[in-house]
Amino acid sequence: MSARSQILDGIRRSLHRGELGGEARAAVEQRLSAPPRGPSVARAQLPQPEKVALFCQWAEANNATVARVSAAEVPGEVAGYLARNNLPASAAMAPSPQLESYDWASQKMLSLRRGPAGALDHVSITGAFAGIAETGTVVMTSGPEHPVSLNLLPDTHVVVLREADIVSGYEDVWARLRTRYGKNAMPRTVNTITGPSRTGDIEQAMELGAHGPRRMHIVVVRE
Amino acid sequence: MQSTARNFKHNAHDALRDANLQDSLSKLKVGFSERRRQAAERLPEFEALRDRARDIKDHTLANLDFYLEEFERKVLALGGHVHWAPTAEDARRIIADLCKGAGARTIAKSKSMISEEIGLNDHLETLGIEPVETDLGEYIIQLRHEPPSHIIAPAVHLTKDQVADTFLEHHRALGFTKRLTERNDLVAEARQVLRQKFLDADVGLNGANFLVAETGSSMLVTNEGNADLSNTLPKMQIVLASIEKVIPTLEDAAVLLRVLARSATGQESSAYTTLNTGPRRAGDLDGPSQYHVVILDNGRSSVLGTRMQDMLRCIRCGACMNHCPVYGAIGGHAYGWVYPGPIGAVLTPQLIGIEEAGDLPNASTFCGRCESVCPVRIPLPGLMRHWREREFERHLTPRTVRQGLALWSFLAQRPRLYRRLTGWANRLLAVFGRADGRFRSLPLASGWTRFRDFPAPQPGGTFHTQWARQRSRTRP
Numbered sequence: 001m002s003a004r005s006q007i008l009d010g011i012r013r014s015l016h017r018g019e020l021g022g023e024a025r026a027a028v029e030q031r032l033s034a035p036p037r038g039p040s041v042a043r044a045q046l047p048q049p050e051k052v053a054l055f056c057q058w059a060e061a062n063n064a065t066v067a068r069v070s071a072a073e074v075p076g077e078v079a080g081y082l083a084r085n086n087l088p089a090s091a092a093m094a095p096s097p098q099l100e101s102y103d104w105a106s107q108k109m110l111s112l113r114r115g116p117a118g119a120l121d122h123v124s125i126t127g128a129f130a131g132i133a134e135t136g137t138v139v140m141t142s143g144p145e146h147p148v149s150l151n152l153l154p155d156t157h158v159v160v161l162r163e164a165d166i167v168s169g170y171e172d173v174w175a176r177l178r179t180r181y182g183k184n185a186m187p188r189t190v191n192t193i194t195g196p197s198r199t200g201d202i203e204q205a206m207e208l209g210a211h212g213p214r215r216m217h218i219v220v221v222r223e
Numbered sequence: 224m225q226s227t228a229r230n231f232k233h234n235a236h237d238a239l240r241d242a243n244l245q246d247s248l249s250k251l252k253v254g255f256s257e258r259r260r261q262a263a264e265r266l267p268e269f270e271a272l273r274d275r276a277r278d279i280k281d282h283t284l285a286n287l288d289f290y291l292e293e294f295e296r297k298v299l300a301l302g303g304h305v306h307w308a309p310t311a312e313d314a315r316r317i318i319a320d321l322c323k324g325a326g327a328r329t330i331a332k333s334k335s336m337i338s339e340e341i342g343l344n345d346h347l348e349t350l351g352i353e354p355v356e357t358d359l360g361e362y363i364i365q366l367r368h369e370p371p372s373h374i375i376a377p378a379v380h381l382t383k384d385q386v387a388d389t390f391l392e393h394h395r396a397l398g399f400t401k402r403l404t405e406r407n408d409l410v411a412e413a414r415q416v417l418r419q420k421f422l423d424a425d426v427g428l429n430g431a432n433f434l435v436a437e438t439g440s441s442m443l444v445t446n447e448g449n450a451d452l453s454n455t456l457p458k459m460q461i462v463l464a465s466i467e468k469v470i471p472t473l474e475d476a477a478v479l480l481r482v483l484a485r486s487a488t489g490q491e492s493s494a495y496t497t498l499n500t501g502p503r504r505a506g507d508l509d510g511p512s513q514y515h516v517v518i519l520d521n522g523r524s525s526v527l528g529t530r531m532q533d534m535l536r537c538i539r540c541g542a543c544m545n546h547c548p549v550y551g552a553i554g555g556h557a558y559g560w561v562y563p564g565p566i567g568a569v570l571t572p573q574l575i576g577i578e579e580a581g582d583l584p585n586a587s588t589f590c591g592r593c594e595s596v597c598p599v600r601i602p603l604p605g606l607m608r609h610w611r612e613r614e615f616e617r618h619l620t621p622r623t624v625r626q627g628l629a630l631w632s633f634l635a636q637r638p639r640l641y642r643r644l645t646g647w648a649n650r651l652l653a654v655f656g657r658a659d660g661r662f663r664s665l666p667l668a669s670g671w672t673r674f675r676d677f678p679a680p681q682p683g684g685t686f687h688t689q690w691a692r693q694r695s696r697t698r699p
Contacts, residue, residue, distance in 0.1 A: 003307040007466065007520045010309075011288045014527035020289045028286050032293065032437055032471055038279075038478035039271040058491065116508045119422055135492040147508035148455045152448055170477035177473075184297065186438045186500040188510050189455070194492040197448040199410060201360035201376055203247065203383055204254035207410045210359055211417065212448025212495065 037171050044134035044168040051133040055166045056220060058136025062195030063208060064216040071102065071221055078125060078158055079107040081217050087156055091123035092116070096145035098127045099160060116147035117154055124150040124213075125158045129180075130173050131166040131220075135194055138218065139173050141180075142189040151191050157213040162221045224342050224370060226575050228559035231582035238553040247380050248554055255376075255545040258489025259596065266485065276482045277600045279475045280536035283467075284527060290436040290469045291518065297439025301501030303514040311341035314519045318343060318428070318461060321515055322352050325459045327425035333443070333450035334358035335430030336374055336539060337463050337519055339561045340574070343428075354428070355420045357449040359413055366393045372555030374562060375487050375541040380554045383409070417449070427453035427511065431464040432538070433479065434516070437472040440498040441516060444483060446490075451497050460499065460511040465519045467535040479538060482598035487540040522574050530609055534569050536599040543593035543603060549586050558583060565593035565603040572610050581619050584610035645685045653680045 001009075012018055020028065046054060056066045069077045082089055090111040093099060104112055117124055126146060130139040138159050142148045151157060167173060173192075181187060197212030208214055227234060238244055263269045283290055295305045308314035314337075322330060330347070332338065332354050344354045344365070356365040360378035364371060366389050371377030378386070386409055391402045394416060403409050429450045433442040441462040443450045454460045470476060484490045503510030526532055544550040544564025555563030560580065562570045568583040584607040593603040614620050615628075634641045656662055656679025664672045671677055683689050 003309050003313060006309045007307050007518070007524060008288045008291065010520065010524040011291075011466070011527060014524055014529070015285065015287075016528055020286060024286075025289070028289055028471075031282075035437065035472035035474040037474050038275045038481075039268045041266070041268055041481070043266075062491070062494075119418070137492055137496075142507060142510060143504070144506040144508060148451070149509045152452050152455060170480065171474060174473040174477070184438055186440055186498060188500060188503050188507055190440075190498040190500075191451060192492075192496045194494050194496075196494070198446045198494050199359045200254075200446065200488055201358070201363070201378055202381075202386055202406045202409060204250055204376065204379065205406055207407050209407075209414065210410055210447035210449070211357065211414060211421075211452055 040171075041134050041169055044132075046133070046168070048163070048166075051168060052163050052166050052220065055131050055133040055136055056218075058133070059131075059138075059195065059218055060136070062136050063198070064136065064195045064218050066218045066220060068220045068222065071223065074102045074160055074219055074221060075104045075107045075110070077219050078160075079110045081158065081219075082110070082123060082156075085156075085215070088122050091125050091158070092118070092121040092150060092154065093124070094126040094146045094150055096127050098162075099125065102160075117149040117152070119153065121154045123156045123158065124154040125160065126150050128159050128161045128165065129190075130176055131161045131218075132169060132173060132192070133166055134169045137192050137194040140189075140191040140193065141177070141187045142191075143187055148189045148191065151193060152212050155209075155213060156215045156217070157196075159216065159218045160221060161218055163223055166220075224339055224561055226560045226571075226579055228571060228575070228580040228583060231557060231559055231586065234557035234559055235553045235586070238557045243382050243385060244380050244554050247382055248551055251379075251545055251551050255488055255541070259486055259542060259545070260489075262485040262489040262491065265491075266481075269482070269485065272478055272481050273598050273600060275478050276538075276598055277536060279470060279478060280467075280538075280599050283470055283475075284532060284535055287466060287469070287524075287527065290471055291466060293436040294434050294439055294469050297436070298501060298514070298516055301439060301514075303439070303501040303516065306515060306517045308517055308519045308521075311519070311521050314341045314463065314517055314521075315343060315346045317517050318463065319346060319350055319352070321459070321461055322347065322426055323350070325425055325513070327352055327459070329353045329355060329420065329424045330426040330428050331421050331424035331453040331457060332356050332361070333427075333429040333445065333453045334361050334377070335428070335463050336371075336561060337430055337465055338428070339371060340521065341519065343463075355417070355424070357417050357420065357447075357453055358445070359410065359447060359449075362413060362417065363389060366390075370556065370561070372563065373541060373544060374539050374564075374566075380556065421452045421456050424453065424457045426459045426461060427455075427457040428461045428463065429454055431462050431468050432483065433476055434462075434464055434469040435471075435473055435476055435498070436469055438498070438500055440500040442476055443497045443499070444480070444493045444495070445497075446488075446494045448495050451495055454497070454499055455510055458511055459513040460502075460515070462499070462514075462516045463519065464516065465521065466523055467537075483538055483540055486542040486596065486598040526573060531569075531573065531606060533601050534566070534573065534606055536601055537566055537570070538599060539566075540598055542596045542598065543601075546592040546596050548588060548590060548592070558586075565607070566601070569601075569603060569606040569610065577610060577614055577617070577619060581610075581614050584608075584614075642685070642687055646688065649680050649685045653682065656680070
């Protein structure tokens, strides 16, 4: 008997039944194809402007910094943030059409390289698939336009997030994923990130900058 | 992992005398538990979410075979691989073969309690493969050759100074010669040392908080980002998960995530929650080209359909141990195996046998705090009581306890004799204890009086006589 059937048959034996069939099977298949939502979290059920404000509030509560700017101001805000924090004016940037739409050439001091992060990159700039107002979380999907390493390797992660991409909760992100990638389909990696990396492993005290970025700066773009 | 659960009483005595451990444990009350209370109060829907989380897990367990097959189907369709491991030995062999096949010398591991359960690190080391723990707490205890003492904070038993000494000893050869005194400096040094390990690793191995059947995704929750680096940089990702980790849909994951972080550390959300689905896609600029999931049973399927099934709802948040007065007094190592605290007292006898771990379900005051904070409402005291019953049935309970219980049951079935005896004892104790109101020592009760005084009975007779008097007075 294969290891697979050993486990599956063991489960069925314990549950005192054979393989699911008939109505029982139809019921679980139905639940899988039309997933029921859990209790909704009232604090994030807001009109869009308040939702954006809630996102910013929670992102800051989780140790990210937030700037709210117009599309034209994005490159200036990024260069300014790096200068204000004495960070290098060079970055690895995600090769995405959204980011390319900003006028980076206006920032003469800023040197950008498109592609995944390497061990020596101190700063990364990426877009975001969505923002979650309930917890101030940004959502990243992997693909040719967004290498995962940019979310993790550099010390500083600058995220450019459009106001229109801020949603209430996880459930809205799942709905967007199904629309964008198709039902039951997912990109290789979805990172949902809430503030900079941290650890509570020494004496239960939270310290920032464990393995991922030490700083997360979120540029929220008005439209 | 080798169990010392059999020596629980001895372990517990040692733990009570360990000053460093007692210092670390004193922070539990003001740390995780207080933060959990605040997080629960901030979210009005928290109790409703707990009910829902319990229902989701119950539904999944009742259809576990279906959801596992569904998960497998999705992974295979994306070019990933699923390996089924009925036993710990099977899982060790599968993972070792995968590592050997990849020509791996170093594997970057992120925290996985199941890898502790199957003793993976020792096995890989015997094959010349270096497993590097990358979660900070796991890294610290790996350097010290210690097992984890907590399921989410494996080094919670250590003080900052102990960590500083450990780093100085092990990092000196790497050029770090200064003894550090600040927590953030310790974190920074570990980050620097481990960064190179991530870049060198051939394989990334991680556990899973959930496997999502709907999409074939493995879901990981961390604060450090170590799991994410380990499943992004190396060319092969191995996910090690037990059968009960599967859940139906992403919507179910949203519910469970909301109770998980709050119950564990009192955070609104952990810093990183990551879904990995299959290997890297055409056009992706990074990510592993091979994706393997190892699904472990190791005795779990036999719990389904029994009174003990509820233990499989566990989402490993650690709230039960953070709130347990016994764990708070002795820490995790005294429990002697992988899973400490109330969930360990229930799970360990199932996984390694009640003969070995019989003391654990007895190490409880039945105060019920564990059940009251469990995000999936596992009736932990009830399950511990069930283990005690099984021990008694199988004559594993110590002779003195059995004789005591036999004597009590003889008396309890003879109410008149019981009342007469307790009445005498009561009067006797009242007479001898009148002077101090307490006893410093008492024949046959030295187990009690060695640690605390025994109170002398108050005037008014036994509970039974007072009860009878009360009733006759209030009755019309």
